[in-house]
Amino acid sequence: MTSASLGNxxxxxxxxxVSSTLARxxxxxxxxxxxxxxxxxxxxxxxxxxxxxxxSLQSSGSGEWQRLAREPLWQTICIFQHAWxxxxxxxxRIVLVVxxxxxxxxxxxxxxxxxxxxxxxxAKSAARQWAGSGxxxxxxxxxxxxxxxQLADKAQHLTAPAIADxxxxxxxxxxxxxxxxxxxxxxxxxxxxxxDGGSVMVP
Numbered sequence: 001m002t003s004a005s006l007g008n009x010x011x012x013x014x015x016x017x018v019s020s021t022l023a024r025x026x027x028x029x030x031x032x033x034x035x036x037x038x039x040x041x042x043x044x045x046x047x048x049x050x051x052x053x054x055x056s057l058q059s060s061g062s063g064e065w066q067r068l069a070r071e072p073l074w075q076t077i078c079i080f081q082h083a084w085x086x087x088x089x090x091x092x093r094i095v096l097v098v099x100x101x102x103x104x105x106x107x108x109x110x111x112x113x114x115x116x117x118x119x120x121x122x123a124k125s126a127a128r129q130w131a132g133s134g135x136x137x138x139x140x141x142x143x144x145x146x147x148x149x150q151l152a153d154k155a156q157h158l159t160a161p162a163i164a165d166x167x168x169x170x171x172x173x174x175x176x177x178x179x180x181x182x183x184x185x186x187x188x189x190x191x192x193x194x195x196d197g198g199s200v201m202v203p
Contacts, residue, residue, distance in 0.1 A: 003023060004137055005053050005059070006042060006043055006181045006182065006183075006198075007042025007092075007113045007176070007183075008038060008040055008041055008042045008043075009026050009028060009041070009042060009043040009044065009045070009181060010028060010031055010037060010038055010041055010043075010044045010045070011023045011026060011028055011029070011031065011044075011045045011047065012030075012031050012032070012035075012037070012044065012045065012046045012047065013031075013033075013045075013046075013047030013050065013097075014030075014032070014033075014047070014050035014051055015027050015029050015045065015050065016050040016146065016147045016148070016152065017146055017148050017170065018047055018050075018097060018147060018173060019050070021170045021171075021173070021174050022045055022173075022174055022177060025174040025178060026045075026178065026181075031055075031074070033075040033076075033079065034075065037079065037083075037086075037187065038086075038186055040086055041083055041086040041092055042087070042090075042092050042093070042183075043092055043093040043094070043095070043181040044083045044092075044094055044095070045095045045097060045177055045181070046049075046076060046078070046079050046080075046094070046095070046096050046097065047097040047147070048072060048076060048096065048097065048098055048115070048116065048119055049098055049099040049101075049102070049112060049115075049116060049144065049148060050147045050148055051067065051068075051072065051148075051149045052099075052109060052111075052112040052144075052147075052151060053068060053112075053146050053151075054108045054109060054151060054154060054167060055068060055108070055109070055110060055111050055112075056107060056108055056110060057107070057110040060110060060111060065111055066111055068111035068112060068115065069111040069112070069114050069115040069118075070115075071126065072115050073115050073118045073119055073122075075123065076096070076119045076124060076161065077145075080094065080122065080126055080137075084130060084135060086124070087133075087134075087135045088135065090131075090134070091133065091134025091135055091136075091183070092135050092136075092137070092138045093135075093136050093137075093138075093181045093182070093183070094123070094135065094138075094139050094179060095137075095138055095139070095140060095177050095181060096119060096120070096123045096137070096138075096139045096140070096182050097139075097140050097141075097142060097177070098116045098119060098139060098140075098141055098142075098194055099112070099116060099141070099143070099147050099148070099172075099192070100141040100142065100143060100158070100194055100200040101105070101113060101116070101154070101155050101158070102115075102116025102117050102120065102141075102143040102193075103116075103117070103120075103139060103190065103194075103200055103202060104155075104157075104158055104200055106154050106155065106157070108154045109151065109154050112152040113132070114152060120128065120139055120174075120192065123137050123138075123139050123190070124137075124139075124190045127189050127190030128154050128190060129196060131190075133165055136180075136185075136186065136188070136189055137190060138188060138189065138190065138191050138192075138193065139190075139192040139193070140176055140177055140178045140180070140192075140193050140194075140195060141168075141192055141193070141194040141195070141196065141200065141202075142172065142173055142194075142196060143155070143196045143197075144179070146169075146170070146173075158199050158200060159199050159200070160199065160202070161170070161196060161197030161198050161199040162197060162198030162199075163197040163198055164197075166197065169195070169196075169197060172195050173195045176193060176195050180193075
C-alpha cells in the first residue's frame with residue numbers, strides 16, 4: 001500500500017529518528033507538537049517521549065513535572081481532539097508511538113513513564129469512544145533508544161531483545177504503523193503493539 005492510498009497523513013514528533021523515518025515513508029514532513037495541524041486529516045501519527053530527561057521521583061520539582069509530564073500529555077490530548085474534529089465525519093486512523101520504558105518503568109524517568117502511561121490510557125479511551133464513528137486508535141511501543149538515545153543507560157534493566165540484529169528495526173516500525181493507518185483494517189482497536197525485537201513483551 002502506497003502513502004498516497006492512506007490519504008492525508010500527518011506525523012507529529014520531534015527530531016528523533018522514528019519521526020523522520022515515518023515522514024519519509026509516508027511522504028510527509030514532521031510537525032512539532034505545537035504546530036498548526038492540517039484541517040483535513042485521514043490519519044495522524046503522534047510520536048512521544050523524545051524530549052525526556054532523567055529525573056528521579058524524590059528529586060523532581062513542580063517545574064520538571066510540568067515540562068516533562070503535564071505539558072507533553074496536554075499536547076497529546078490537544079492533538080487527539082484536533083484529529084477527532086477532523087475525522088469524525090469521514091473516519092480516520094490515529095497511531096500513538098511511545099517508548100516501551102513507559103510500560104516497564106525506570107527509577108530515573110518517572111515523569112516520562114507517567115506521561116507515557118497517561119497517553120496510553122488516553123489512546124485506549126479514545127479508541128473505545130471513537131471506533132463507532134470510524135476513527136480507529138492504536139499504539140505502537142518502540143525502544144527508548146530510538147526516541148531519546150541520550151537516555152540509553154536508563155533502559156539497561158530491560159530484557160535484551162530476542163533478535164540482536166537491529167538493522168531492519170526502523171523499517172519494521174514504519175511498516176507496522178503504515179499497516180495501522182490502513183482503512184481496510186477495522187477491527188484492530190485500542191491495542192499496544194510493541195516493535196522492539198522481543199525485549200518488552202506485553203500480554
